[in-house]
Amino acid sequence: MEITVTIHEAEHPSALMQVKGEISAAIDTEVVNKAQELFGNPVRHLIIDLSEVTAVSSAGLVGLHKIALVYSGVPQQVDDDDSRPDFTHNSNARKFVKLLNPQPDVDEALKKAGLKLFFKVYTDLESAIQSF
Secondary structure, three states, X not given: OEEEEEEEOOOOOEEEEEEEEEEXXXXXXXXXXXXXXXXXXXXXXXXXXXXXXXXXXXXXXHHHHHHHHHXXXXXXXXXXOOOOOOOOOOOOHHHHEEEEOOOHHHHHHHHHHOHHXXXXXXXXXXXXXXXX
């Protein structure tokens, strides 16, 4: 897998993270870490280009969910405190993270996993950038 990042200066600067290959358990951490690094860079708007992602595993889908939570402002700490709010269906990520051109199999996996609730999907980069 390969990750390339480009920063686009616009009204709201955004990062384009192009992912090539398969998003699986072995590399899901790499994608999440790169997204967290960009979030702290500080780029608060992220476009994930999935046009060259051939497949996404369940662990890869979990990684995309983690990215949605990071960009929604959800603290990423693991604890056993059941009093934390339920962020499972938090759609704030739709404001800050967009997906670009997922291949049909990847798009179907996103739909089946319910992740299209978290992300708006675009077919062209300019529309995705202008959506922020």
